[in-house]
Amino acid sequence: MSLNGTGNAELDSQSATIETEGDETTPLSNASRAKGASFASSVFNLMNAIMGSGILGLAYAMASTGIVGFCILLTLVSGLAAYSIHLLLKLCDLTGINSYENLGERALEKPGKVLVGIAILIQNVGAMSSYMFILKSELPAAISSFLSPDQSGDAWYEDGRLLLILVTLCVVLPLAILPKIGFLGYTSSLAFFFMFYFAIVVVVKKWSIPCPLPHNITFFIGSYQVSNASDTECTPKLFIVSSRSAYAIPTMAFSFLCHTAVLPIYCELDRPTKARMQNVTNVGISLSFLLYLVSALFGYLTFYAHVDSELLLSYDVYIPRDIMVMTVRLAILISVLLTIPLIHFPARKAVTLLLRGNSPFSWPTHIIVTVVILGLVVMLAIFVPDIRNVFGVVGSTTSSCLLFVFPGLFYLRIARQPLKSFDSIGAVCLVVFGLIMGVTSFSIIIFTWTHSS
Template sequence: MQDEIELKTEQLKYIIATLQTKQNKIILLILHRFDALENITEGDTFLPNKSNGKIETQFTDFVGKTSFGMSIFNLSNAILGSGILGLAYAMANTGIILFVLLLTSMAILSAYSIHLLLKSAGVVGIRAYEQLGNRAFGRPGKILAASIITLNNIGGKIKYIINFISYSQRQKDMTTDKANYWFVDGRYLIIIISVLVILPLALMKRLGYLGYTSGFSLSCMVFFLISVIYKKFVTECPEEHTKLITINPQVRNTAFTIPIIAFAFVCHPEVLPIYTELKNPSKKRMQKVANISILTMFVMYLVTAIFGYLTFYGNVKSELLEMYSKKDTLMLCVRLAVLIAVTLTVPVVLFPIRRAVLQLLFPDKPFHWVRHISIAVCLLFLVNLLVIFVPNIRDIFGFIGATSAPSLIFILPGIFYICIVPEEQEPLKSRPKIQAIAFVTLGFIFMIMSITFIIIEWVTGKKTSGGH
């Protein structure tokens, strides 16, 4: 009897010891992940999930349901900007060979930048640009990242809306002769479109819901691309030979085009939100989304530039659509398609702005519809107010874009990667870290170039093609 009691006592001690060991492991795991938990984004909580012997971090407040294809549509729509209309002009200033080299380099660098973002996010289990800044530099880093995203994307929205007003005004001039109908005035029309189209789409709770409108926006730009190709074969060409490479007597004109191409693939504020909502998310899967989106936009950019340039050669203007006849029915439809595409891009751009505002003002608050709607309404009201009543707002945000765009593409992803990836995993002198340092340096070079060119524009009064 005594032996049986001792045996049961030993078994009980063993069970208790086993439980304590497991408890200690759980505590260590919690401590290991504590830094991710303290930097958690709004509405995001994490649980450890064992997969293939590795502990992965996953969201538990909702499961990503956006398909692979819809994610590609959203990211492609975020990349695609009205800057596509200026690429033929850029090719005219650089020549075909140099343009192709620059565009290819920028596409590769943009994909590498997204790789740095995803790698940094994977290390700490964070899928928010602002929280990566918090992880790297504390609250100042979070404020810096959120501010840059807000200014860059508001600037992007302003450029889209200004282009909308500009194109709609041209449509009015083409279709109404001397009539002056208020409902086709660009300023009134953008308010109507903002209330009836942009605002309802911006009120969507998830970015993934915009996949259908992003797909339609891209189809409008495909129509634009097909029309540009068609017009090449039916338009009488100027008597000018193709320039494979241009040594422009005004070197400044060639240099001006480099920032245009450099910022043609800006989409980085949208990458992590799209990653968060991706179905069956993984770094590899999201990198594929990014690579396919960048490749798709690369092809569209390249084909548009080549056929636009080969149609008008050195006579091409900074906005390609200005080169076509105002009485051409096909190009009238193309202008309308571009208007629709620009309109449907705005809600996608708005999502990262709202998230940045939430991170700055309400970092610990759960999702609430009143807050969600109020921020969207205030942002649209502010942007429309600036566009209508501040005549030089394009120049102001052009200067902001010269600093924010290289920061989002080159500087911040590289710095986050250097600071967040542990030195035990990758020492500072390792090849990946050295590449990241070079990447950051390149970003500062582009920033200095862009600011210099904008100052030259202000001093000389010479305007050049817009960017993204």
């Protein structure tokens, strides 16, 4: 389950060469490459790169923007994501470059490569932190759900921070420290089915929890205790504007970021042309859009304004031992646990390239970088109180850069088309939208933090 475009495509070969002609039917060179992946397989790989923990926060985003507002924003972000990939593919065919970092170097020389590397590192650290946060919050609930109620109390397994540290040391670190972890790519093939099952459970459970919510139950959103819903709160809102709305677009950007995986998938596509890869992108983003919309809509219509920023936690209060919720929680936990090493791989690669360039492999550097990155991620997961903070901060900074700003800026710098051309105007709009969205959302989030503290 890869959230930020660093799934199994990042671990595969990226050595395929590209023809340097710029038309849309120019294929990647088939020299020294085996038969590529089918269209369906490429769509599946791209969806694995898109779908991830962001799906758990989109119901909260709908509760913060309203149904119509959410649909407009989700359509806008997904459309711009597909268009920014279109610009990256044009640059890929134009230059023969098949990695995001090298496109940055071509556009802005060495600073561009460093900027992209740092953005990918921060994005992957944010993604790993969101996954670790899920482990911290969901593992105690998962263990408790399989035990009898009289065994609950102050047991050690109810401490999410302790469980997170144990799982990191016993499972994540041994897998992440391997120099080659390509075999874990096979586990990501389950991601789409886990997400599809998650959406089904959210739809089905809409009719298991009545509204208004039971009056004898209190529950929490973030760190605030919230009173139960009243009859008037069971009416869905079409438009909502509040300080919480600042988290909506960053969460969506976080959820649609797959751009670092697009070019490797393009290289491995059978009969690769820009038009064929664009069709892969359109299908993958459209299917992800549908799953995101269905899960967010029915999650919101279940809890309305009281939906938790991590949707699965909302079910614990009302149906804590429900079989479907238990199984979907277990499936997502397994997927998250095995995906963290996959996301760690490109993060470690970015740090190693920034520190040592193309120097030969060194075990001491490899181990130190691995431990430092995982230590930082665990600390973030332990001390960040709410997963929406991860989505908000990372989404408004590195996600907006990788999704909007960099593709538009690189196209303007490399393609050098007339500013009146359609793609040049589109590239300018991407850069402007990304900067406005990122700065505005980040500023409101910081303002909200300072006032709430």
